[in-house]
Amino acid sequence: MSLSPPLAETLRPKSLDHLFGQDLLLEEGSLIEKSLKAKKPLSFLLWGPPGCGKTSLARLYATSFSMRFRQISAVSGSIQELKKAVQEEISAPLFQKGLLIFVDEIHRFNKAQQDALLPYLEDGTFYLVGATTENPSFYLNSALLSRLRVLEMKPLSEEALEKLLQRFEKEVETLPLTPEARALLIHQSAGDGRFLFNMIESLQPFEKEEAIDEKELSKRLSRRPAHFDRAGDQHYNLVSALHKAVRGSDVDGALYWFARMLEGGEEPLFIARRLIRMASEDIGLADPDALKLATAAKEAYQMLGSPEGELALAEVVVYLALAPKSNALYLAYKAARMAASKSSEQPPPKHILNAPTKMMKELGYGKGYVYDHDLPNAFSGQDFFPEEVERESFYEPVERGFEREMKKRLEYFKRLRSQESPHNTPK
Numbered sequence: 001m002s003l004s005p006p007l008a009e010t011l012r013p014k015s016l017d018h019l020f021g022q023d024l025l026l027e028e029g030s031l032i033e034k035s036l037k038a039k040k041p042l043s044f045l046l047w048g049p050p051g052c053g054k055t056s057l058a059r060l061y062a063t064s065f066s067m068r069f070r071q072i073s074a075v076s077g078s079i080q081e082l083k084k085a086v087q088e089e090i091s092a093p094l095f096q097k098g099l100l101i102f103v104d105e106i107h108r109f110n111k112a113q114q115d116a117l118l119p120y121l122e123d124g125t126f127y128l129v130g131a132t133t134e135n136p137s138f139y140l141n142s143a144l145l146s147r148l149r150v151l152e153m154k155p156l157s158e159e160a161l162e163k164l165l166q167r168f169e170k171e172v173e174t175l176p177l178t179p180e181a182r183a184l185l186i187h188q189s190a191g192d193g194r195f196l197f198n199m200i201e202s203l204q205p206f207e208k209e210e211a212i213d214e215k216e217l218s219k220r221l222s223r224r225p226a227h228f229d230r231a232g233d234q235h236y237n238l239v240s241a242l243h244k245a246v247r248g249s250d251v252d253g254a255l256y257w258f259a260r261m262l263e264g265g266e267e268p269l270f271i272a273r274r275l276i277r278m279a280s281e282d283i284g285l286a287d288p289d290a291l292k293l294a295t296a297a298k299e300a301y302q303m304l305g306s307p308e309g310e311l312a313l314a315e316v317v318v319y320l321a322l323a324p325k326s327n328a329l330y331l332a333y334k335a336a337r338m339a340a341s342k343s344s345e346q347p348p349p350k351h352i353l354n355a356p357t358k359m360m361k362e363l364g365y366g367k368g369y370v371y372d373h374d375l376p377n378a379f380s381g382q383d384f385f386p387e388e389v390e391r392e393s394f395y396e397p398v399e400r401g402f403e404r405e406m407k408k409r410l411e412y413f414k415r416l417r418s419q420e421s422p423h424n425t426p427k
Helices: 031-038 054-064 079-090 111-123 158-171 179-189 193-203 214-220 233-247 251-263 268-286 289-304 308-322 328-342 358-362 403-418
Strands: 044-047 068-073 099-104 127-132 149-152
Touching: 031 149, 044 054, 054 068, 054 099, 054 127, 068 079, 079 099, 079 111, 111 127, 158 179, 158 193, 179 193, 179 214, 193 214, 233 251, 233 268, 233 308, 251 268, 251 308, 268 289, 268 308, 268 328, 268 403, 289 308
Parallel strands: 044 127, 044 149, 068 099, 099 127
Antiparallel strands: none
16 A cells, blocks of 8 residues: 655645745845756755755756756765766766756765765766755865855745645645634744644644634644754854853843753753853953852752753853853953963073972072062062063953952052062063
8 A cells, every 4th residue: 555645745846936935045136046047057055944945946946947856865875876876867868958966964974975976066967956954064065065056045934834824725625723723833833844734734634613723733733842953053053142142141032042952952061061151251250159150050950950950050041141241351361372372482480480409599490589478568579471471461350340349459469560679570
């Protein structure tokens, strides 16, 4: 018994007019429109989330040029399969019309497999359309990227999803849904046309005479997992969004992205470590308690686990977002590292070196060192930079939070150092 194809396959667009939600890629003046108008096919890469129409666009593009279409999955396929497909197509009588190879999930090909595509693209054996849900900059090598135009596809808008529903009703049957239930169905699809059709299939057959309301629809629908990929872009995109919301003192935005990460299955301890980083990088000494609280929250989560420990992390998210901000410590550390890398061969000045042996004393180790605690202000003003390195000022505290106090202390010691003192060690 043969199985009927999935609804998403049955209702796959038959023309570019039915490819809803990607108007920017098809409008006048776009790369694809120019290519079709000039009757000159191109190789390109489609980058976008699941269910946005990447495969459909590749098929319709091939059809527009009357090219033969061969699809290969980089997940289960191989370069050998691609070579075999090429040989089969070359021997086919319709090869003169051209061949378009569609590689789905092309980011799954390793570097060697990606390199194997290059000769075919160079000699025009076939046109290549790749599809990926991951950022091509991170997953495709530069040689392949240089030969492909990257076209970014967006999640389907609610308007585009509504058009898909209307197409289903026109070609299959009417959906017995209340307006509220219809809106929920679209919302649950989260921009994924394939998932929308899968949900419709799970609702069929429609046996009830009265319309299905929002409450009943919620019972019958499976909840769509949050769009998140720990190994891919989304992992870094969301933590970047959280970090920037905290830095921008947007407590509600920070809580939103924190919740999005947890909903997507992110490891809470990863978030905890990033919160500790934020406390050091974006708050620093403007609020020294930020680092203490972030570290304590990590320990609290390790003790309690989920879901109880997540509240401790949420507490830190709120605290960091509302804390006074300063990157002075971060900048000072970077500047000090840069200076240290330029003078790594320079030894410490002899006056601050210990002299445990007679020979070292004779060489001047420790000579002239003043014990700061013996002076009235517990400050000698000695120079602790290498003798051949010019003193630099790395730490510049801001006038926010506790760093106001740090600035006062810094200026106090600068004044003492600038005063003439026999304890100052000249270069």
